[in-house]
Amino acid sequence: MELTIKVWRQANKNVKGAFKSYPVKDVSPDSSFLEMLDELNNDLVNKQEEPIAFDHDCREGICGTCSLFIQGEAHGPMREITTCQLHMRSFKNGETITIEPWRAEAFPIIKDLVVDRGSFDRIMNAGGFVSVNTSGNTQDANNIPINKDDADDAFDAATCIGCGACVATCKNASAMLFVSAKVAQLDLLPQGKVESKERVLKMVAQMDKEGFGNCTNTGACEAECPKGISLTNIARMNRLYLNSTISSK
Numbered sequence: 126m127e128l129t130i131k132v133w134r135q136a137n138k139n140v141k142g143a144f145k146s147y148p149v150k151d152v153s154p155d156s157s158f159l160e161m162l163d164e165l166n167n168d169l170v171n172k173q174e175e176p177i178a179f180d181h182d183c184r185e186g187i188c189g190t191c192s193l194f195i196q197g198e199a200h201g202p203m204r205e206i207t208t209c210q211l212h213m214r215s216f217k218n219g220e221t222i223t224i225e226p227w228r229a230e231a232f233p234i235i236k237d238l239v240v241d242r243g244s245f246d247r248i249m250n251a252g253g254f255v256s257v258n259t260s261g262n263t264q265d266a267n268n269i270p271i272n273k274d275d276a277d278d279a280f281d282a283a284t285c286i287g288c289g290a291c292v293a294t295c296k297n298a299s300a301m302l303f304v305s306a307k308v309a310q311l312d313l314l315p316q317g318k319v320e321s322k323e324r325v326l327k328m329v330a331q332m333d334k335e336g337f338g339n340c341t342n343t344g345a346c347e348a349e350c351p352k353g354i355s356l357t358n359i360a361r362m363n364r365l366y367l368n369s370t371i372s373s374k
């Protein structure tokens with residue numbers, strides 16, 4: 126395949142960025158999107174040019190780092206996959222492919238396509254955990270029966286990989302899908318119910334502090350989420366937040 130890669134280049138967060146186009150040749154349709162970028166970077170290095178900075182780690186849809194806006198869509202044109210799971214056969218020969226970083230105030234650009242998602246970490250630090258009693262009197266987890274529907278919903282919510290596609294896609298840069306998935310994952314299980322009320326209040330407060338926008342129910346986040354995280358998590362978190370606000374007064 127022969128393609129034109131139009132990519133956002135920005136040396137650091139303090140300077141303005143701009144698109145730059147690069148022709149690429151002999152791209153295998155079976156190569157992954159990130160392998161295509163690796164090849165382009167090899168060419169740039171051979172020409173003594175600065176390679177394109179982009180995030181990646183597991184390259185199998187687990188870590189959530191490979192966050193690229195491709196042809197105007199988070200993780201590209203295919204549904205329920207991450208950028209590292211995207212293959213070049215999803216594009217047409219001769220196509221111009223535009224690649225941008227996530228764009229949100231709470232995700233400042235570090236370099237080129239790499240953004241700082243530390244805001245997600247700070248939300249998790251605010252309450253995205255369970256405190257475990259290590260006194261020696263800890264209950265065996267298998268002694269507590271869990272409703273199958275709750276277990277399934279908790280598992281589905283736990284598949285969120287923290288990639289940030291929901292934020293990048295939302296016109297308000299809302300992090301509600303991410304935060305609600307993390308809240309649900311813990312709140313639906315007995316171990317997480319102990320800190321339920323303070324958790325949701327603290328995580329939502331940190332989300333607001335980081336500068337994420339409000340949810341206006343467009344559903345774009347769910348449509349672009351690589352893990353199919355459901356909007357029902359947002360509705361569940363809103364109910365929990367309201368109850369926690371009332372009962373903490």
Ligand code: SF4
Pocket residue numbers: 284285286287288289290291292302303306346349350351352353354
């Ligand atoms: S909810 Fe989906 S899009 Fe948002 S961070 Fe989690 S996996 Fe990514």
Ligand code: FES
Pocket residue numbers: 180181182183184185186187188189190191207208209210
């Ligand atoms: S590199 Fe880990 S999800 Fe893509």
